[in-house]
Amino acid sequence: MKHISILLFIIHFLVLYVNGQKVDLNYYLPDITYDSSIPTPEEFLGYQVGEWHVSHDQLVYYMKELASHSDRITIETYARTHENRPLVLLTITSPKNQSNIDEIRKTHVSLSDPKESGQPIVNMPAVIYQGFSIHGNEPSGSNAALMVAYYLAAGQGDYINDLLDNVVILFDPCYNPDGLNRFASWVNTHKAKNLIADPSDREYSEAWPRGRTNHYWFDLNRDWLLLAHPESKGRIANFHKWKPNILTDHHEMGTNSTFFFQPGIETRVNPNTPQKNQDLTESIAEFHAEALDEIGSLYYSRESFDDYFYGKGSTYPDANGGIGILFEQGSSRGHVQESINGLVTFPFTIRNQVTTALSTQKAALNLRADLLSYQQEFYKGVKELVKKNPVKGYEFSSGKDKAKAKHFIDILLAHQIKVYEQGPDSYLVPLDQTQYRLAKTIFEKVTTFEDSLFYDVSAWTMPEAFDLDYQEIQGNLKLGNLVSEPIEIDGRIIGDVAKYAYVFEWNEYYAPKLLNKILNAGLRAKVSSEASTYNISNGTKSFGLGTIVVPIQNQELTASEMHNKMKEWAAETYINIYSVNSGKPSKGFDLGSPSNNNLIKANVMMFVGDGVSSYDAGEIWHLLDTRYDMTLTKLDVNDARSADYSRYSVIIMPAGNYRDLSVDALERWVANGGTLICYKSAIDWAKRNKLVNIETVSSEKDTSEERQPYHMISENNGRNVIGGAIFNTKLDLSNPLMYGIENDEMASFKRGTTFYELTKNVYASPAIYTEDPLISGYITKENLKALSGTAAVFVGGKGSGKVVCFADNTNFRGYWYGTNKLLANAIFFGHTISRSATSR
Template sequence: MRRFFAFALVLLSVQAAIAQQAALKTPAQFLGYTLGEEFTTHARVVDYVNYLAQQAPNRIKVQEYGKTYEGRPLLLAYVANDENLPRLEQIRENNLRQAGVMSGQVQGKQPAIVWMSYNIHGNESVSTESVMQVLYDLVDPNNQQTKKWLENTVVLLDPCVNPDGRERYVQWYKQTQNQGGNASPYAWEHHEPWPGGRPNHYYFDLNRDWAWQTQIESKQRLAKYNSWLPQVHADFHEMGAESPYYFSPAAKPLHESITPWQRQFQYTIGDYNRQYFDKNNWLYFTRENFDLFYPSYGDTWPTFNGAIGMTYEQGGSGRAGLAYKKQDGDTLTLKDRITHHHAASLATIQATSEKAEQLTQEFRKYYDNNLKKPAGNYKAFVFKAESRTAGNLKALTNYLDQQQIQYGYAGKNSSARGFNYATGKEESVRVNENDLVVSMYQPKSTLVKVLFEPSSNLEDSLTYDITSWAMPYAFGLQAYALKSRLEPGKQQPAKVAHTLAVERPYAYLARWNSLQDVKFLTKLMSEKVKVRMSEKPFETEGKQYDAGTLIITRTGNEGMGDKLDATVRALASKHGIDLQMTTTGFVSSGADLGSGSVRYLKMPRVAVMSGEGVSPYAFGEIWHYFEQQIGYPVTVLGTSYFANVPLHEFDVLILPAGSYARVLNEQTLEQVKNWVRGGGKLIAMESAAGFLAGKKDFSLQKKGTDEAAEKEKAKEEKADPYRLLRAYGDRERDAISEDVQGSVFRVNLDKTHPLAFGYGDTYYALVRTSDTFEFMKDGWNVGVLKKNNYATGFVGAKAKEKLKDALILGSQPMGRGQVVYLADNPLFRGFWHNGKLLFGNAVFLVGQ
C-alpha cells in the first residue's frame, strides 16, 4: 500500500506539472495584447521571461548575469530538454574541454550550443518583441517541432543586450505615438530626438564593443560567453525602414582568418532562412553591405572564437514604430517585423539542431588547429618590458585576461627575427627575460592573430568599418611579431621590492606615462593634495625624470600634516604608481623643484558640450572617460541653453565632434573667445576643430583650399581627359579613393610641449578622415604627419596624399587661455588605450 500511495503521489505531481505547462500563457495572454500592437517595456519582458522559467522549470532556466549602468537586469535564458537542462554545467564544461580551455575528457553526449543575442541597438527594438514568442515556442510542451530540435541542442538567448537604450526608445515612442500608430513617415513618432535609443547609457555602440569590452554590458556578457563558447551565434538587428530583410551569407570582405568551414556554413544557415522566407514570399537579400572584417561585431568576434557568427537585419529600426508607409506604398508594421525575426530565430535553431554533429566536430577541429597548427605568418608576439610603458603593459595584461588569451614571460634572454611595429620592418629582436610573450599555440590563437597581427589582408576595400586595430599600436607598446615559435615561461618576473626609505621626504615624484598616472593625479586632487609638474626633464639623486613628472612637495601641503604622506602613498599603491622621493629641492640637471618651470596644477572645472548637433558617440566617449575611467567630475552642458551658461564657472570646455553652426553662432562664439582670453581652455575635437578652422582669431586652417583643389582637379583632367567616363556601377569604389578607413599613422610629436608629455617622439593615431589641417603659423604644431607616416590599414590614394604634411594635434595661445585642437579622437570607442594619456594631457597639463 505504501508503494501504491507513493506511486500515486508521483503520478499526481507529474500530471499537475503537465497541466501547469498545458496552461502556459502565450505572450499575448501574459501581456494583455498581441505582440506588435504596442512596444513592451523592458520590465515586462523580464517579467515574462521569469514567468516562463517558473512555469516550465524542466525546459528553461533564467540567470541574471549582470546589470546595466542604469541598474536594469541583464538576463540569459537557457533552454534545453528535460534530459539536458539538469546537466547544463556538465555540457558547458564538456564544451570548454572540446576547445582545450579546460582539461579532462568529455563526459556523456554533447549537444550543439547556439547563442542568440537580441536588441544590442536599443531602438532596433523588434528583436526583443520577437524573442518572447521564440521562448514560448521553445518551452511550449505541445510544440513537437521545437521538442525535436532540443534533443541535440542547447539554446542560450539574451532577450535584450542593451536595456538602457531600448527603454530610452520605447518610453519616447509611447509618449509621442498616435493611438494605434501613424504610418505617415512625417509623423512625430518616426523622428527620434537626440541621442536616439541606439547606444547604451554612455552612448557607446555595443555592437562595436565585442572585442574591446569597454562597457559594463559587454564585460559581463562576454565573461559569460567565454564560459560557454557556443558553436553558433546569431545577432539580431534592424536597418533602414525601406529595406527588406538580410541574412547570411555575409558580404565581402571576409577576414582571412575565417575558415572554409565557417564560410560554407554561412551559406547553410542562409539556406534554412531562405526556406522560411520563400515559403511566405517575404523579400530578403544576402551577400551585400554586411561584411565580416572588423573584429568587434556580434558576428565577427564570435567567429574568431570558433562559432558560426551571423547578423540578421530587419528593415525598420527606430524610424518604423508601429507602422510605417514606405516609398513603394506598402505599410511596414511592427507585427511584420516581429514575424520575420521570429522565423529567422527558428531557422537558426533548426539548422543548429539538424547539423549538430558537424558543428561539434568542426568546433573541435577549429580549436585543435589553434593549439597545434595556428594560422598566419607569426607564431609569437613579444612586448618589451620598459619602465616608461609599465602602465600600458599592465592595461594590456588586464585586456588579455578579459579575452581569456594566454600569455606569460620570456623567462630567459634570447634573440630572434621579427617584425618591429615601430619601424614596420623585419629586424633582429633581443628578447629579455621579463618581456611579455603571447604564443599562437593556444586555444584563442585565431583571436590573437586577428587582434595582434600588424595588418590584415583586405580582399575588398569596400568595408563597413575601420581597417586597422593592431593592439601594439592601441596600447602604445614596443612590440615584435616573431615568425618562430616562442613559448612563454609560467612564472611572472619577481617584482623588485620598492620601499620609500624616508618617512617625510622633501617631495614625492611620480613619472607621467599612462592612464594610471592620470587617475593618480585626479585622486590626489580630489583629496586636496597640491601637485606640481615639471615642464623640463631633470635629474636628482642619480635618477632621471622626464618632462611631465608629478611633484608633490611638503611645501604647499602643510595643512595636511602627517596625512599627506599616508594619502600619497596609499593612492600610489592603489593605482600601481612607482612612487619615488627626494630629500632635496636641488637637481643635478634641469630645473630645481622651486623653479618657475615647475608648475602648480590647478584642479580644473571641466565642462563638455552635449545635445542636438553633437555626435552622441563622441560625447559618450568623453563622458565615459571622466566618469568610468578616471573618476573625475565633469559638467555636461546642453546645446539648447549653452548661450546662457556663465562660462566663468568653468576652466575647461570640451567640444566633441559635431555640427556647431547653430549653437556657436557669431555672438556665442565671441563669448567663448572672450572666456578663453580670460584664461579658459577650449578643447576642440575632430569636426569641432574643423568648425573653428578659418574663423577669426583661430590659427587653424583646413588643408587644401577650394582654389588648390580646383587646380588639382584641372591638372588631373588634363592628364587624363577620359577620367570622367566612369562606370556608374563603380561609383562606390571610385569614392573610396578619398577615404581613410580607420588606419594607423605615426604622428611626430614635439615632446617638449605638455600635450605630448609621456610619449617621447611618436604617437600612433587611428586616423578616420582625410579632412586635415595646415601647420599653424601662430600656434604650436605638437603632432604632425610627415610624408611617410602611414603604418597600416586602408587609405585611398587621394586620401594618402592629403594626409601628408598635416597637423593632427595642436595648441594655440589666445590671451591668457589656450585652444587645443585634436584632429584625431584619442578616445575613439574607448579602446585606443594609448590615446587616453594624450587626452589627459589636454585637460590637465596644457595651459597650466
C-alpha cells in the same frame, strides 16, 4: 463573386488588424499546442507583443516567469549595465539535458581543444547563442525574444522535443538594456491612440543621443573584441564558457529596407576566416529563406555588410570556431511607419525576427553534425597554420606604464589568449595556441586588401592602441611563466612622511586620476617642464618632463594628513609616490624652479546635444568619469547662450557641426585664460571663428576621365573613405601636450579625410604624421600622400587662453589607452603652454 468579396474583406480586415497592432499568438508562432500552465507574453504583460514596446524590466520579469514555470529553462544574471540593469542569460534545452548540463558544456567545450580531437560528436547537442537588440533603438529583436522564449518554454510536439534534445540554446533577450529602455520610453511616450505612420511625427525622431547606444553612448556592437563595457565582458565570458556553434545578432536597418541575413559580401570576409565558415553560413541561410518564403516577407543576402572586423557580434564567432549570423530588419522605428514597401508595422518587424530565430534553431538541428565537425576541425587546423606562418609570436613590454599593460593583458585573457611572463614588465603571446586566429588579428598589421570598401574599421591592432612596445618573433620561442590570472598592480608611498614634497611621474595611465584627487582636495601642485634627479629614501631617482610636485608647506593639510592622503591615493591609482626631503636635486633643476608651472583644478565642461557626435562625446565622458574619476558637466548646445562659462577652466568640443553656437562668449572665455579643446570637425568651427590659424590639405583624387559603369558608383566613391586605420605620428616630447609619453612616435587612429597643414608657428604643431605614416589599415595612395607630414595635434589661442586641436579621436571606442594621455594633458597642462607656441 460572393466568395471573392468575403475573401477580400478578410484580407482587408487582417491587414487592419496588423496595422493597428492587434495580432494573435499565431501571427508570430507556429500553430501548435502550447502548455496552458505557462503564461503567454500577453497574459503576463497585459498587452499583446507589438502593441507597445517592452521595457527592459518587463522583459526580464517575463524571462524569470518562464524559468519558474518550465523545467526546460534555467536563468542567470551574468552582468549589470552602467545603469545597474541586469543582463540575463537563459539556458534552454530538454529536461534530460538540463539534468546533465554541466557535463554537456564541458564535453562541448572540449571540441576547441586539439588534444581532444577524437571527441565523438554523434550524440553531442549543438549549441547556439541567440542574442537580441544590441542597438537599443532596434527593438524588434528583444520584443521577438518574448515570443521565441515562450515558444521554447511552452511549445509541444515531436519537433520541439527533438530540437531541445539535440540543441542547447543560450538565450540573451537583450544585449543592451540601457539603450532598449531609453528607446522604449521614447516611442511609448509618443504613441498615439490613432497610430501615426507619417515619418515626420515626433515618435520617429528620437531626442539626442537616441537609444542605439549604451549608457555612455557607445555602440556595443563594436565592443565584442575591445571589451570596454560590462555588457561585453559578461557576454564574452558566456561565449567562452560554452563556445557556441552559431551566434545570432538581431538588428534593424532603415525603414525602406526589407530583411537581410548573411552571408554578406564575399570579398569582405576576414582572410583569417576559413571558407568552411562561409559555406555553413550559406547552408544556414537556406533555412531563413525557406521560413521567410512561407510568410511572404521580402529578404536579401550577399549584397550588404561584411565579415571583416572581428569586433562585431556577427564576426567574433568566426574567429572562435563558430558561425556568426547578422539579421537586419527594416525598422518601423516606432509603431507603424510609411515606407516604399508599404506600411511597416512593429508587429511585422517582430514577426520576421521571430521567424528567423526559429529558422536558426531548425538549421542547428539539421546541421548539427556539420557544425560540430567544423568546430572540431577549426581548432585541429591551428598547428598547420602555425607552421605556415613565419611569425611565431609577439613580445611586448609595459615600459613605465604598468596599468596599460595590465588592461591589455586583461583583454587577452578574457578572450582566452595565452600570455607568458618573460621577465620584469615583458610578456609573450605565442601563436601556437588554440586562439591562434584571435591572437593573430589582435597583433597583426594589415595593409593589403582584396576589397577597398569596409562596413567598419579596416584596422584594430591593439598593442598600437595601448602604445606598447612590441615586436614579432620569428624564431623558436622560450616560454616563461603562464599568466593564469589578471595581473595585480599597486601603488604606494616610497619613503616616510615627506619633509619637502611628494613627487610622482606622469607616465602612468592613472596619473591624471591621482592629480585630480590632489587638486580637488585643495592642495597645490606643480608640473615640471625639465627632467631632474632627486634624492629619495633609497637613493636617487630621475624624473622626466611632466613630473608632478606637491609641496608640503603652505597647504591646507598637515604633513601627517598629507601623508595619509597620499598613501590612500597611491593605492587607489596604482601609482608610486615618492617622498622628497630636499628641494635640491642631484642633477637638474630645483623643485622650486620657476620652470615648474602651477596647476589649477580642472573644472571641465563638454558640449553635447544635436549636431554633436554622441559617440565621440560618450567616449570622452566615459574616460573622465570611469577611469580618471573626474566630474564633467555636459552642456546642451541649445543651452549655451545662457551658460556661465566662467565656472569652467576647460571646455571640450567633440566632433560636431556647431553651426548655431555663438562665438562671442566663448571667445571672451578663451581670451581670459580658458582652455578650449576641439576634436575633428569641431576644429572647423574654431577655424571659421579665427580661434586657430590653420589650413586644410586637399587629397588628390583619381581624375581619370575614363568612362565607368553605373554599378561601380558606390565602390569608386567608397574607396576614398578612411573608415578607420592606424597611422604613425612624430611627437615633440618637450611640449606639455606630450608629457608622460616615453617614445617620440605614437600610433593614432584616424577616420575621415580631413587633413591639416602644419601651423605657420613652428612650435604649434607638437604632433605630425610621419612621411610614411601607415601602420595598419586601408587608405588610397592619394590620401596617404596628402596625409604625410600634416598636423595631428596643433594649438591656437586668443588672449591668454589656448585652443588645443586634435585632428583625430584620442579616445576611440574606449580602447585607445595610449592617446588618452593627450586629452588628459590638454585638460591639466593646456593653460601652461606658452603663448609663443600657438598659431593665431
